[in-house]
Amino acid sequence: MNPNDDRWVSKVHPLSRDAEPEDPLELVPQTVAGDPAQMLECILQEFAWMGWDAQQLLGLFSNPGYPLLCELRAFFGEEEIRRQVESLVSRWGVLKFREQIVEPEQEPDVVQITPLGANGP
Secondary structure (H helix, E strand, C coil): CCCCCCCCCCCCCCCHHCCCCCCCCCCCHHHHHHCCCCCCCCHHHHHHHHHCHHHHHHHHHCCCCCCCHHHHHHHHHHHHHHHHHHHHHHHCCCCCCCCCCCCCCCCCCCCCCCCCCCCCC
């Protein structure tokens, strides 16, 4: 690679750069060579750890926005996908988040207390 070539962008680790507003920060599975059962398990775990429940997970396998999941459904069949989702959720559960914003309490007014006899008779 020629460092003077403007076609190349230097690699930057994701942890060392700021998130850009146009970065969707969403998990999008891509088709790759590998073990379909392992892919299915890993993808289900990732979505479950993001808080997706069984019904939401099952819905992903019919969503054309997730072609890999549609391919996995065609490969394994509806019933096996359902069994895998239910098995994962029963073993791992689904991580749920709750956000609570706590406003800081106002600083109490400072009250000067003068000890008895400190100001003279």
